[in-house]
Each structure stands twice: as structure tokens, then as C-alpha cells.
Amino acid sequence: MPTHKYKHTIVAVIDYSGYMISAHSERTETNNSYIHAFTEAFKKNGTPLCIKSDRRTGFCYDGLYDTDLSKALNNVGVTIACESYGQYKPMIEGS
Numbered sequence: 846m847p848t849h850k851y852k853h854t855i856v857a858v859i860d861y862s863g864y865m866i867s868a869h870s871e872r873t874e875t876n877n878s879y880i881h882a883f884t885e886a887f888k889k890n891g892t893p894l895c896i897k898s899d900r901r902t903g904f905c906y907d908g909l910y911d912t913d914l915s916k917a918l919n920n921v922g923v924t925i926a927c928e929s930y931g932q933y934k935p936m937i938e939g940s
Contacts, residue, residue: 854878858886866890876903876914883918895924 856878857868867886871878887893896918898904903914905927915925 856882858882860890874903879903879914880917887921892921893923895926897926897928900927 853870853872854874855868855870856874857865859865866889867882869878869882869885896904903912904910904925905915906912910919910925910927918925
């Protein structure tokens with residue numbers, strides 16, 4: 846089995862149709878990764894009215910939407926909706 850020297854986390858923004866509109870890779874999952882991916886997606890496709898996500902702590906912490914990332918998105922008029930329902934999972938992460 847091959848060993849890998851580097852580990853990367855890819856943050857991708859995928860629209861409702863399943864089309865990947867932006868991605869960014871860093872060694873760990875950080876707010877900066879999300880900000881970079883969202884910035885590129887917004888430049889190409891405009892700012893959405895709502896982002897539906899699973900309950901990642903970057904978006905929602907202890908049921909509250911007052912994280913740095915969600916505040917930044919709210920400041921540009923984006924509503925955040927975090928759910929743990931299965932239908933949101935395929936649009937958030939994949940292998």
C-alpha cells in the first residue's frame with residue numbers, strides 16, 4: 846500500500862445541481878479554506894441568497910450561527926441553514 850507524504854483537505858462549493866463551482870486545498874480544514882472557496886464561487890457565479898450545509902462547526906456551533914464564517918456570509922446577505930438531514934450530505938461532502 847503506498848504511503849503519502851502530504852495530506853490535503855479539499856473544500857469544495859457544490860451547487861444544488863451537483864456541479865462543483867469552486868474548490869480550495871490546504872493541509873487542514875480551516876475557515877480560510879472556506880473563505881477562499883466561497884470568494885472564488887461568488888466571483889464566478891454571484892452571491893447566493895442561502896447556503897445549506899451540514900452542521901460543520903465553521904458554520905454552526907452549538908446550534909448557533911454566530912461563527913466567524915457565518916457572520917462574514919451574513920454580512921454579504923447570505924442566509925445559512927445548517928441541518929443534519931441526509932439529503933444535505935451529498936451536496937456537502939464526497940469521497
